[in-house]
Amino acid sequence: MINVKAFARFREVFGKELILGLDGKTTVMDLLSSLCVTHDAHDIIFDESGGIKKYVNILVNGRHIQSLSGTRTELADGDEVAIFPPVAGG
Numbered sequence: 001m002i003n004v005k006a007f008a009r010f011r012e013v014f015g016k017e018l019i020l021g022l023d024g025k026t027t028v029m030d031l032l033s034s035l036c037v038t039h040d041a042h043d044i045i046f047d048e049s050g051g052i053k054k055y056v057n058i059l060v061n062g063r064h065i066q067s068l069s070g071t072r073t074e075l076a077d078g079d080e081v082a083i084f085p086p087v088a089g090g
Helices: 009-014 028-035 039-045
Strands: 002-006 017-020 057-060 080-084
Touching: 002 009, 002 028, 009 039, 009 080, 017 028, 028 039, 028 057
Parallel strands: 002 080
Antiparallel strands: 002 017, 057 080
């Protein structure tokens, strides 16, 4: 099972928290593709080329996917994935 937490505007689309079962080897891209079945959800995460929009932050177990294997980061049972916009303020 993977625990997915969404914050700010992403919470409106995905809900506050989801628990999803794994189906074999699952990557961050697989997870996002399965979450983004509606047009609104797809447009909030992906750009026109199919990549993740620059302002979308995704962490796996507290580590940004850019410091892991990006969207090819494999997920394991018990992982926590957080999706949130950039944090600003001061």
